[in-house]
Amino acid sequence: MTEVEQKPLQGKRIVVTRSRSQASELCRQIEALGGVPFEFPVIRTDFPSDLQPLDRAIAQLADYDWIILTSVTGVEMFFARIEQLIGTLPAGLRAKFAAVGSKTQAALERQGVTVAVTAEEYVAEGLLRSLGDQVAPGQQVLLPRSNIARKLLPDALRERGCLVTDVDAYRTLPVVGEASELIARLAAREIDAVTFTSSSTVNNFVAALSGSDVKTLLGDVVLAAIGPVTKETAQGHGLQIELMADTYTIQGLVETLVQHFTTKR
Structure with missing residues (x-):
């Protein structure tokens, strides 16, 4: 595939923290744009x-x-x-x-x-x-x-x-899952972005990585929030949100990721 033909999220590995029942729309959009979603659900309903x-x-x-x-x-x-x-x-x-x-x-x-x-x-x-x-x-x-x-x-x-x-x-309930694979991928710099779609996803993501140096693990990772409330919650944990959707929807979040990685490329 030539550079001209590359999709905007080509090869970008993006963590999806939504509940498994809600994640499909975001995962589909990431895949359609060439990205690789990594599902790490931290909430359920x-x-x-x-x-x-x-x-x-x-x-x-x-x-x-x-x-x-x-x-x-x-x-x-x-x-x-x-x-x-x-x-x-x-x-x-x-x-x-x-x-x-x-x-x-x-x-x-x-x-x-x-x-x-x-x-x-x-x-x-x-x-x-x-x-x-x-x-x-x-x-x-x-x-x-x-x-x-x-x-x-x-x-x-x-x-x-x-x-x-x-x-x-x-x-909305926390999902206590095994975080070792995600931590290993973050440590190996194999994750390009993490998406947060609510304050709950932020809180539970941080809790899931407790015991690890979260700031170091996320040092080179683009953190993207769906809106200002989610961004404020992340900042309360000391996380630096680089991207926030202009329109507070999944589509808006994806468009913000596309704009960032296209510009960066």
């Missing part, structure tokens, strides 16, 4: 250990004015539990749906839901701006989210006078 709060919210769906989903996983777990309990969304719901990001919107639309508001930015702050004055004091808002989601969104909605039910639709 499951239903909450206590399902009663989620089940109560589902039983009271008719009471809500807004149902806000902040991630694809949240959509999948929320609707999976709805299917287990009542089959489908009840007919005639008055609730409007809002989503953080186009991927979450698309996941809702696959469930047959019309999305009234989608955040222009892929963070909670973006959704607040997109909602504007469409949410009113006294309205009931359901937030089915991760057990470790930030409190900014529900707190801000309560400040607007909304009655917020912030319920765990799923929990």
